[in-house]
Amino acid sequence: GAAVGLAARMQELASPDTTYLTGATAGIVSGYFELEDLGGFRIKGVEGEVPVSRLVGPGAARTRFDVSRARGLTRFVGRDADMRTLEDALEQAGSGKGEVVGVVAEAGTGKSRLCFEFVEGCRAAGLRVFEGQAVAHGKNIPLLPILQVFRAYFGISERDDPRTARERIAGRMLLLDESFRDVLPIVFDFFGVPDPERPAPPGDPEVRQRQLFAVLHEMTQKGQEDAPSVWLIEDLHWIDAGSEAFLEQLVEAVAGTRSLLVVNFRPEYRAGWMQRSWYRQLPIAPLGPEAIRELLEDLLGGDPSTAGLADRIHERTRGNPFFTEEVVQNLIESGALEGARGAYRLVHAVEELAIPDSVHVLLASRVDRLPEREKRVLQTASVIGKTFPEPLLAAVADVADRELGDALGALKEAEFVHEESLYPVAEYAFKHPLTQEVALGSLLRERRRELHGRVARALEATSRDKLDEAAPLLAHHFEEAGEPWQAAVWHDRAATWVRKTDVREAARHWDRALELLEDVPWSEEAGRLGVDTRIGLLQVAWRTGLAAERCDAWFESGLELVERLGSTRLEILLRLPYAIYLAVGPGLDEEGRLLQSGKALEAARKMGSRELELTSLIVYASSLVELGRVREAREAMDPIAEDPPRDLFEGTAYWGFHVFGFLLGSHGCCLAWEGRLAEGRREVERALELCRGHENDESLAFGSMHACTIAVLEGDLQGALAHGRTGLEAIDRYGVEFYRAVLIRYGSLAEAYLAAGQWEQAIRGIEDAIEVSQGPRWILMPLLAAAECGGGNLDRARARIEEAAPDLMGSVIGYSKLVLARIGVRAGDTPERVEATLREAAAFYEEGGALARLPGVHEVRAELLRRDGDPAGAEAELREARRRYQEMGATGHVERLDRELAS
Numbered sequence: 063g064a065a066v067g068l069a070a071r072m073q074e075l076a077s078p079d080t081t082y083l084t085g086a087t088a089g090i091v092s093g094y095f096e097l098e099d100l101g102g103f104r105i106k107g108v109e110g111e112v113p114v115s116r117l118v119g120p121g122a123a124r125t126r127f128d129v130s131r132a133r134g135l136t137r138f139v140g141r142d143a144d145m146r147t148l149e150d151a152l153e154q155a156g157s158g159k160g161e162v163v164g165v166v167a168e169a170g171t172g173k174s175r176l177c178f179e180f181v182e183g184c185r186a187a188g189l190r191v192f193e194g195q196a197v198a199h200g201k202n203i204p205l206l207p208i209l210q211v212f213r214a215y216f217g218i219s220e221r222d223d224p225r226t227a228r229e230r231i232a233g234r235m236l237l238l239d240e241s242f243r244d245v246l247p248i249v250f251d252f253f254g255v256p257d258p259e260r261p262a263p264p265g266d267p268e269v270r271q272r273q274l275f276a277v278l279h280e281m282t283q284k285g286q287e288d289a290p291s292v293w294l295i296e297d298l299h300w301i302d303a304g305s306e307a308f309l310e311q312l313v314e315a316v317a318g319t320r321s322l323l324v325v326n327f328r329p330e331y332r333a334g335w336m337q338r339s340w341y342r343q344l345p346i347a348p349l350g351p352e353a354i355r356e357l358l359e360d361l362l363g364g365d366p367s368t369a370g371l372a373d374r375i376h377e378r379t380r381g382n383p384f385f386t387e388e389v390v391q392n393l394i395e396s397g398a399l400e401g402a403r404g405a406y407r408l409v410h411a412v413e414e415l416a417i418p419d420s421v422h423v424l425l426a427s428r429v430d431r432l433p434e435r436e437k438r439v440l441q442t443a444s445v446i447g448k449t450f451p452e453p454l455l456a457a458v459a460d461v462a463d464r465e466l467g468d469a470l471g472a473l474k475e476a477e478f479v480h481e482e483s484l485y486p487v488a489e490y491a492f493k494h495p496l497t498q499e500v501a502l503g504s505l506l507r508e509r510r511r512e513l514h515g516r517v518a519r520a521l522e523a524t525s526r527d528k529l530d531e532a533a534p535l536l537a538h539h540f541e542e543a544g545e546p547w548q549a550a551v552w553h554d555r556a557a558t559w560v561r562k563t564d565v566r567e568a569a570r571h572w573d574r575a576l577e578l579l580e581d582v583p584w585s586e587e588a589g590r591l592g593v594d595t596r597i598g599l600l601q602v603a604w605r606t607g608l609a610a611e612r613c614d615a616w617f618e619s620g621l622e623l624v625e626r627l628g629s630t631r632l633e634i635l636l637r638l639p640y641a642i643y644l645a646v647g648p649g650l651d652e653e654g655r656l657l658q659s660g661k662a663l664e665a666a667r668k669m670g671s672r673e674l675e676l677t678s679l680i681v682y683a684s685s686l687v688e689l690g691r692v693r694e695a696r697e698a699m700d701p702i703a704e705d706p707p708r709d710l711f712e713g714t715a716y717w718g719f720h721v722f723g724f725l726l727g728s729h730g731c732c733l734a735w736e737g738r739l740a741e742g743r744r745e746v747e748r749a750l751e752l753c754r755g756h757e758n759d760e761s762l763a764f765g766s767m768h769a770c771t772i773a774v775l776e777g778d779l780q781g782a783l784a785h786g787r788t789g790l791e792a793i794d795r796y797g798v799e800f801y802r803a804v805l806i807r808y809g810s811l812a813e814a815y816l817a818a819g820q821w822e823q824a825i826r827g828i829e830d831a832i833e834v835s836q837g838p839r840w841i842l843m844p845l846l847a848a849a850e851c852g853g854g855n856l857d858r859a860r861a862r863i864e865e866a867a868p869d870l871m872g873s874v875i876g877y878s879k880l881v882l883a884r885i886g887v888r889a890g891d892t893p894e895r896v897e898a899t900l901r902e903a904a905a906f907y908e909e910g911g912a913l914a915r916l917p918g919v920h921e922v923r924a925e926l927l928r929r930d931g932d933p934a935g936a937e938a939e940l941r942e943a944r945r946r947y948q949e950m951g952a953t954g955h956v957e958r959l960d961r962e963l964a965s
Contacts, residue, residue, distance in 0.1 A: 148163060164326070358390070362399070369412075515545060568602055576592070641655045655681065663698075726746075735911070777954020799834040923939045
C-alpha cells in the first residue's frame with residue numbers, strides 16, 4: 063500500500079523521520095530514498111521476522127535509470143564501433159584535447175540510445191554530465207536546451223527558489239574566478255532569478271549576449287577538474303536560434319579543455335562550427351541483419367516458431383531499431399506473439415504476418431487499438447510535449463487521479479511512455495519523438511485546440527514565479543488553442559524577455575504577435591499591445607536588417623493606433639525608435655529623423671515629462687549636428703545644460719548609458735564648434751567625469767568621444783589620441799562594433815590620426831569603421847579621402863569623394879568640400895576651381911554655426927597661394943587662421959602655426 067502513488071507522494075514521504083517501511087516496500091523505493099536498516103522485527107500474526115527500515119530522506123537517485131533498468135530497455139546491440147569512437151573522444155578530452163562529436167542519424171536509428179548508454183557509462187565512472195534537449199516545438203521556446211544544460215552545470219532545478227538558485231550560481235562561478243562577481247547580475251537575469259538588491263544594468267542586448275558568451279567561454283576554460291566533464295545536447299534539428307548561438311560558443315570553448323561535447327541530430331541539420339578541427343561526425347547506420355537477430359533474440363527468445371521472423375522484420379524496418387521494437391510490440395498486442403519477454407511463441411506462420419512498411423502507420427494502428435482511457439491520456443500527454451509532469455497531466459486530463467495512475471501504468475507496460483524521473487514530482491516521457499508525433503496527429507482538430515488551451519492555463523497557474531521564461535511556451539499553446547489575444551500577449555512578453563540576449567528572436571515573437579492581433583477585435587488593451595509590439599520591432603529593426611517598407615508600415619499603423627488611444631507617451635515612444643532607425647538603418651534619412659524626434663521632443667515638453675524630454679532630445683540634437691546645424695543643436699540643448707535634472711541619471715533606464723552626461727558632452731562640443739572652446743571644454747570635462755562615475759563602458763565611450771573632439775579642436779593631438787584610445791578600449795569591452803564608426807567620425811578620432819600624420823592608421827581605422835557601420839558607406843568617405851590625400855594618393859582620394867558625392871548630405875558636405883579643395887591644391891587644379899570649393903565650404907560652416915572649422919579654410923587657401931608663388935598671400939592667410947584659433951582658445955593650433963610662420 064505504501065508503494066501506491068509513490069511518485070506523487072515522494073516529497074511528502076521523504077520529510078518525516080518517523081516513516082517506517084517493511085521489506086517489500088523498502089525494496090521498491092531503495093535508491094530513490096536513503097534508508098536506515100533497523101533489523102528484523104516480529105509482528106503479531108506474521109510468521110517469522112519482518113525487516114524494517116526507517117526513511118531518512120531522499121536518496122541520490124532521481125531518474126528511472128539511476129536505480130535499475132526496470133523500464134525494460136532492449137538489449138544494446140550493434141554499436142560497439144560507435145561506442146569506441148565516443149570513448150576515444152572522451153580519452154582525448156581527458157588529456158586536455160577537448161572535442162565535439164556530432165552523432166547523426168535518421169529518426170529511430172538509435173542516436174539517442176547510443177548517447178544515453180555512453181553518458182550512463184560516464185556517470186558510472188564518476189564523471190560530471192550536463193544534459194539538454196531541444197524539442198519539436200523548441201523553435202518557439204528560446205534557449206530551452208541551453209538553460210537545461212547550464213542548470214545542470216550549476217546544480218539548480220526549476221523548483222529551486224530564486225535565492226537558492228543565485229547562491230548555487232554564484233558559488234560555482236566565484237569558486238572558478240572572483241572576477242566573475244561583476245557579471246553575476248547579468249547571469250542571474252539570464253536564468254530568470256534576478257537579484258532585487260543588485261539588478262542587471264540596462265544595456266544593449268547584443269552586448270549582454272557577448273558578455274554571457276564570454277562568461278560561458280571562461281567558465282568552460284577555467285572549470286577544469288581532475289576528470290573530464292561531458293556535455294550532451296540532443297535533437298539539434300529542433301534547436302532555436304538563441305540556443306544555437308550559445309552552442310556555437312560552447313563548441314569554441316571546449317577546444318583545448320578537458321571537456322567533451324556530444325550532440326545528436328538528424329541529417330538535415332547543418333552548422334558552420336562543423337568545420338572546426340576538433341569536431342568529428344559520427345554517422346549512425348541502421349543495424350545489420352545479425353544485430354537485428356541479436357536484438358530480437360533478447361526480446362523474443364529462441365522458440366523455433368520465431369525462425370525467420372528476424373529476416374522478415376529486418377526487410378521491412380531496414381535495420382531501424384525503434385521500428386523493430388514497435389513491430390514486436392504490435393505483434394504482441396495483436397496476439398501474433400504469446401508468452402513473456404525472452405520466451406515468446408509465434409502463433410502464426412511468418413509468411414502470414416502483416417508488417418506495415420512505415421513506423422508511422424504502425425504507431426497509428428497501435429494508438430488506435432488502445433482502450434479509450436489510455437488513448438485519451440496518451441493524446442493529452444502528446445499536447446504537453448515529449449516530456450510531461452504527472453501533476454500537469456492530471457490538471458488537464460479528464461481522468462480521476464487513481465485512474466490516471468492506472469492509465470500511465472498501462473501505457474508504460476505497452477512501451478508508449480516511460481518514467482523520466484520520480485522526484486520531486488513524477489515526470490514521464492514518450493519513448494520516442496515519433497510516438498508523440500503520431501499520438502498528437504491522431505487528435506481531431508477541435509479536441510487538440512481544447513487541450514492546448516487547458517495546458518496553457520494549467521501552465522500559467524503553475525509557473526507564477528517564472529512566467530517570463532514560460533512565456534514562449536504559453537504563446538505556443540495559446541496559439542495552437544486558437545486564442546489569438548492570449549497568444550499575442552504571451553508573444554509580447556516572450557519578446558521582452560528574450561530581447562535581453564537575442565534581438566532577432568525578440569523580433570520574431572513581436573512579428574507573430576502583430577499577425578495574431580489582426581484577428582483580435584478592437585479594444586483599448588489590444589490597441590496598446592499593438593503599439594507596444596510596433597515599438598519593440600522598431601527598436602530592434604536596425605540590428606536585425608528588417609526591410610524599410612515594413613518599418614514604415616509599422617510606424618504609420620502605430621500612429622493610427624496612438625491617435626485612437628490618445629496617448630502622448632506612446633506617441634513619443636513610437637517616434638523615437640523610428641527616428642533612430644531612419645538615422646542608422648540601411649537607408650539614411652536625417653531629415654526624417656529630425657522630423658520624428660522633433661515631434662517627440664515637442665510632445666514631451668508639452669507633457670512636462672523631463673524623462674521623455676531627455677530621451678527625445680538626444681535623438682533631436684544629434685540629428686541637427688548630423689545636418690551641420692550646430693548652432694540650432696546647441697540652442698536645443700541649452701535648457702538642459704542651464705537647468706540640469708535633479709536626478710542626473712534620468713533617462714538612463716531607456717538608453718542604458720548616462721543620458722545627461724551624453725547631452726552635456728554634446729552641448730560642450732557644439733559650443734566648441736561655434737568657437738567657444740573654453741566653455742565647451744568645461745562642459746565636456748564635467749560630462750566625462752559623470753560618465754566615468756557611471757561605471758558603464760557605453761557611457762565612457764561617449765564621454766571619451768566628446769573629449770577627443772575638444773582635443774582635436776584645441777590642437778592637442780596627444781590628448782586627442784589618448785581619449786580616442788580610451789574610447790576604443792571601452793568599445794571593445796562593451797562589444798558594439800558600430801560604436802567604432804561613431805568614435806572615428808563623430809568623435810574626431812580619424813581627424814586626430816590625420817593631424818598627427820598617421821595616414822595608414824587613419825585609413826585602417828576608417829575602413830574598419832566603414833565595415834561595421836550600420837549606415838551608408840558615403841558617410842565616412844570624405845575622411846577616407848583626407849587620409850588618402852595625406853598619404854599622397856591623390857587619384858584615389860579624389861575617387862573616394864566623387865564616389866560619395868551624389869549621396870552627400872548634412873555635415874559631411876562642408877568637410878568634403880574642404881578635403882576636395884586640399885586634393886585640388888595638390889593635384890594641380892586651377893585656382894578658380896579650388897577657390898570656388900573653399901567658398902562653398904566656408905558658407906556651409908558659417909550657415910550652420912561651425913565657426914571652428916573656418917581656420918581650416920584659411921590654411922588650405924594658404925597652401926594654394928604658396929603653390930602658385932604668392933608667399934605673402936599665403937602668410938596672410940596663415941595669420942588669419944592663427945587669429946581665429948587664438949580667439950577660440952585653440953592653443954595647440956596657435957603653437958603649430960607659430961612654428962610654421964617662423965620657418
